[in-house]
Amino acid sequence: MPENFDVVVIGAGPGGYIAAIRAAQLGMKTACIDDWKTADGKPAPGGTCTNVGCIPSKALLQSSENYEHASHAFAEHGIEVKEIALNLKQMLARKAKVVRQNNDGIVYLFKKNKVAFYNGVGSFAGSDDGGWRLSVRGDKPAELVAKHVIVATGSKPRALPGTAFDNKQILDNDGALAMSEVPASLGVIGAGVVGLEMGSVWRRLVAKVTVLEALPAFLGAADEQVAKEAWKLFGKQGLTIELGVKITAVRAGANVVVDYSDAAGKAVSATFDKLIVSIGRVPRTAGLGVEAVGLALDERGFVTVDDDCRTNLAQVWAIGDVVRGPMLAHKAEEEGVAVAERIAGQHGHVDFNTVPWVIYTSPEIAWVGQTEQQLKAAGVAYRAGTFPFAANGRARALGDTSGCVKLLADAKTDRILGMHAIGPLVSELIAEGVVAMEFGAASEDLARICHAHPSLSEATKEAALAVDKRSLNY
Numbered sequence: 001m002p003e004n005f006d007v008v009v010i011g012a013g014p015g016g017y018i019a020a021i022r023a024a025q026l027g028m029k030t031a032c033i034d035d036w037k038t039a040d041g042k043p044a045p046g047g048t049c050t051n052v053g054c055i056p057s058k059a060l061l062q063s064s065e066n067y068e069h070a071s072h073a074f075a076e077h078g079i080e081v082k083e084i085a086l087n088l089k090q091m092l093a094r095k096a097k098v099v100r101q102n103n104d105g106i107v108y109l110f111k112k113n114k115v116a117f118y119n120g121v122g123s124f125a126g127s128d129d130g131g132w133r134l135s136v137r138g139d140k141p142a143e144l145v146a147k148h149v150i151v152a153t154g155s156k157p158r159a160l161p162g163t164a165f166d167n168k169q170i171l172d173n174d175g176a177l178a179m180s181e182v183p184a185s186l187g188v189i190g191a192g193v194v195g196l197e198m199g200s201v202w203r204r205l206v207a208k209v210t211v212l213e214a215l216p217a218f219l220g221a222a223d224e225q226v227a228k229e230a231w232k233l234f235g236k237q238g239l240t241i242e243l244g245v246k247i248t249a250v251r252a253g254a255n256v257v258v259d260y261s262d263a264a265g266k267a268v269s270a271t272f273d274k275l276i277v278s279i280g281r282v283p284r285t286a287g288l289g290v291e292a293v294g295l296a297l298d299e300r301g302f303v304t305v306d307d308d309c310r311t312n313l314a315q316v317w318a319i320g321d322v323v324r325g326p327m328l329a330h331k332a333e334e335e336g337v338a339v340a341e342r343i344a345g346q347h348g349h350v351d352f353n354t355v356p357w358v359i360y361t362s363p364e365i366a367w368v369g370q371t372e373q374q375l376k377a378a379g380v381a382y383r384a385g386t387f388p389f390a391a392n393g394r395a396r397a398l399g400d401t402s403g404c405v406k407l408l409a410d411a412k413t414d415r416i417l418g419m420h421a422i423g424p425l426v427s428e429l430i431a432e433g434v435v436a437m438e439f440g441a442a443s444e445d446l447a448r449i450c451h452a453h454p455s456l457s458e459a460t461k462e463a464a465l466a467v468d469k470r471s472l473n474y
């Protein structure tokens with residue numbers, strides 16, 4: 001006999017597991033199906049983010065930054081380290097432990113919230129009066145019936161046409177996080193978020209890293225001032241980035257040869273020990289039984305949804321990477337909560353204008369809202385205020401004074417339209433910009449709020465003061 005649920009979520013990434021927990025909190029009988037397993041066959045809920053994305057990448061970013069600091073930055077603090085050795089095996093083991101803690105945390109949360117968890121591939125089998133019939137294929141096959149289904153099946157890496165990932169030499173994000181030796185030379189195709197974060201990890205562990213980017217502009221989605229600063233700083237660190245390239249062939253043998261034409265149209269052949277291909281991600285719907293029930297996909301394979309994440313099928317919803325919008329864990333989570341609340345008859349809401357972006361390089365890059373170039377293109381009159389970390393006491397004490405915080409405010413109303421930052425821990429500072437924008441704050445509001453001293457957050461207050469040309473410390 002199939003088991004009946006109010007809500008079944010397919011996928012336990014940040015979108016799916018959060019949706020399941022919220023649905024259960026709201027009193028609905030909820031199940032979540034997820035197919036991820038560890039190499040030794042254990043269920044590993046958490047999706048791309050937990051297993052091969054946000055969490056392991058941040059673990060390696062931290063470890064590699066510690067290594068670089070111990071190698072180059074401690075001496076300035078008067079700490080002399082005689083011998084430094086890299087134990088990559090231990091670094092990877094620590095990363096795996098952090099991932100496992102997160103997997104286990106989700107299993108615990110499912111139990112705590114009484115979410116039934118099925119480890120296997122979930123697919124639509126049809127519908128009847130009771131709702132949607134779903135089957136789970138795996139070690140413990142099961143049949144479920146759900147009044148509401150939330151599709152949260154995520155995304156997978158996009159391969160270069162004609163160049164399949166082998167995760168030996170041609171690596172996707174999974175392979176990029178699991179190299180057992182530091183390659184002497186590493187090629188990265190795509191100077192997006194994965195390329196810059198993974199390129200940074202391996203450069204810090206002393207690989208020679210070359211990033212090949214198709215677009216002529218660097219970090220086109222970021223504010224130009226921030227992108228320029230990032231370009232300068234990454235160059236100083238020794239990350240080679242070539243823009244405007246056209247990849248013509250990739251050949252894997254004893255090493256990987258990449259043929260491309262450079263920005264000037266000159267043919268180049270570059271040889272690397274390993275190659276990371278990070279040119280974006282594509283939605284994942286294979287195996288879901290989309291055809292069996294007629295779930296509509298758009299021309300790029302994303303599940304088609306309206307603004308409220310409703311699909312073309314009654315009581316079937318879709319969230320996260322498998323639908324339009326930024327491929328970010330926190331966007332997936334917000335959609336998950338909003339959909340669970342809508343199913344419960346509440347008014348869940350996601351504000352896409354205030355979804356923050358963070359790139360966890362060193363320095364970090366973060367932004368929310370509109371860039372200067374977007375405001376100019378839209379003909380919006382604005383005022384900008386910038387404050388450099390070089391003038392911030394906490395940044396000096398940290399020994400990390402690169403970058404700045406910039407605020408953009410409407411010229412007439414002073415309402416904050418965007419915050420852009422590059423520098424130490426701006427991943428944390430950006431939350432203040434998000435809160436300010438959600439509450440419709442003016443730059444003057446931020447300028448009048450007391451910020452702890454010495455703290456990096458004072459740079460945000462000073463940027464707000466700078467909008468009115470009255471910085472106190474610069």
Ligand code: FAD
Pocket residue numbers: 010011012013014015016033034035036046047048049050052053054055057120121122123152153154155173194284286287288319320321322326327328329330331332360
């Ligand atoms: P996913 O996390 O992809 O989860 C989907 C789950 O569904 C997976 O477990 C999948 O196996 C499962 N599944 C798919 N089909 C089925 C099926 N038929 N049956 C059962 N299960 C199924 N975002 C950030 O916000 N911050 C970051 O720092 C960040 N870092 C990243 C670093 C890397 C290297 C990568 C690759 C991505 C990163 N992202 C980051 C993006 C983030 O991982 C995604 O936006 C997020 O995981 C999307 O969540 P999701 O729930 O939609 O899908």
Ligand code: NAI
Pocket residue numbers: 160189190191192193194195197212213214215245247278279280281326327328357358359360
């Ligand atoms: P991306 O979209 O961020 O960057 C891909 C880059 O590859 C772009 O700059 C693009 O112009 C370039 N490109 C595309 N085709 C190319 C080609 N043929 N040759 C050379 N360059 C080419 O995608 P990425 O880095 O793979 O990451 C996927 C997604 O995962 C991101 O969009 C982001 O949403 C998410 N992510 C988020 C992180 C974070 O929040 N810190 C970290 C890592 C990933």
